[in-house]
Amino acid sequence: MSTAPTPDAPGQPALSIRDLRKTYDNGVEALKGVSLDVSPGDFYALLGPNGAGKSTLIGVTSSLVNKTSGEVRIFGVDITARRDEAMRLIGLVPQEINFNMFEKPFDICVNYAGFYGVPREQARARAEQVLKDAQLWDKADKMSRTLSGGMKRRLMIARAMMTQPRLLILDEPTAGVDIEIRRGMWKTLKEINAAGTTIILTTHYLEEAESLCRNLAIIDKGRIVEQGPMKALLAKLDVEGFLLDIDGGLPATLPAIAGATLLAADDHTIDLEMPRSMDLNGVFAALDAAGVRVRSMRTKTNRLEELFVRLTGNQEAAA
Ligand SMILES: Nc1ncnc2c1ncn2[C@@H]1O[C@H](COP(=O)(O)OP(=O)(O)OP(=O)(O)O)[C@@H](O)[C@H]1O
Numbered sequence: 001m002s003t004a005p006t007p008d009a010p011g012q013p014a015l016s017i018r019d020l021r022k023t024y025d026n027g028v029e030a031l032k033g034v035s036l037d038v039s040p041g042d043f044y045a046l047l048g049p050n051g052a053g054k055s056t057l058i059g060v061t062s063s064l065v066n067k068t069s070g071e072v073r074i075f076g077v078d079i080t081a082r083r084d085e086a087m088r089l090i091g092l093v094p095q096e097i098n099f100n101m102f103e104k105p106f107d108i109c110v111n112y113a114g115f116y117g118v119p120r121e122q123a124r125a126r127a128e129q130v131l132k133d134a135q136l137w138d139k140a141d142k143m144s145r146t147l148s149g150g151m152k153r154r155l156m157i158a159r160a161m162m163t164q165p166r167l168l169i170l171d172e173p174t175a176g177v178d179i180e181i182r183r184g185m186w187k188t189l190k191e192i193n194a195a196g197t198t199i200i201l202t203t204h205y206l207e208e209a210e211s212l213c214r215n216l217a218i219i220d221k222g223r224i225v226e227q228g229p230m231k232a233l234l235a236k237l238d239v240e241g242f243l244l245d246i247d248g249g250l251p252a253t254l255p256a257i258a259g260a261t262l263l264a265a266d267d268h269t270i271d272l273e274m275p276r277s278m279d280l281n282g283v284f285a286a287l288d289a290a291g292v293r294v295r296s297m298r299t300k301t302n303r304l305e306e307l308f309v310r311l312t313g314n315q316e317a318a319a
């Protein structure tokens, strides 16, 4: 296929990934054919358990990891054919805090922009702006190691904003930080997004994705297992499933119950799906009226829910 440069034209996705594969030298297939599109202005989450391939995907996108095959474009710019140009469009916030603790936030920001060729005067003006945006201006001249954990994380974001990226990518920006710090960071990120920067973040927390993101992909073992608008996913999560064991046979037609879906799983079992908010009394009354006697019921596990419980390592998603 031709790799002729594509102009950075309006209407291009902020990130477009096609059949991306990565096999590390040790033979681990971290990405097994991932495709996704992120629209300009979007706030996009990549959810997935440990080892799913999230950091590999981010590594390839930001040119830190070489892909095995597939195509990645940032605003239409191919990361292989036009690497430097693609990199200039991206701001990366890695998971680990990696600035010099003995430097001051102002200098950290100015020096970082210097690596990217931003003239010093311009860098100083930008540093003031990004530090103010991150509510760190009063700390600009303090030694960075004296900042709180939350401030250090906001400084990581401020630093990434120094190059005025069109796409900001954050790898688990809030891993291991408490809820208050997380909320403060969410606010900062929402403001950055509202000002026009496309954001992609990886997270283990469904709650975080829910609070911030409009679209998401769930990645597991190097493959995308679910993808789409956050709202659609939450609607799916909001459905509860039961299997009802019936005494005797099922009637020819099952009663229609508004809001619920009833299917014959086999001759003696009804598969019931209904919104979590709906109560079971109405369902049982309708079954009773239809002469259906329920002997026992079991909760049907939801594939997505199982996935989330596994992802979050607790019952948070199921609560
Ligand atoms: N440099 C590397 N060399 C070999 N294998 C690697 C390397 N980096 C990652 N892997 C493997 O690739 C797979 C995906 O790892 P990756 O770091 O992308 O997952 P992740 O989704 O970011 O996980 P986590 O949530 O733990 O950060 C894992 O099996 C991991 O062990």
Ligand SMILES: [Mg+2]
Pocket (backbone or CB within 6 Å): 054, 055, 056, 171
């Ligand atoms: Mg990772």
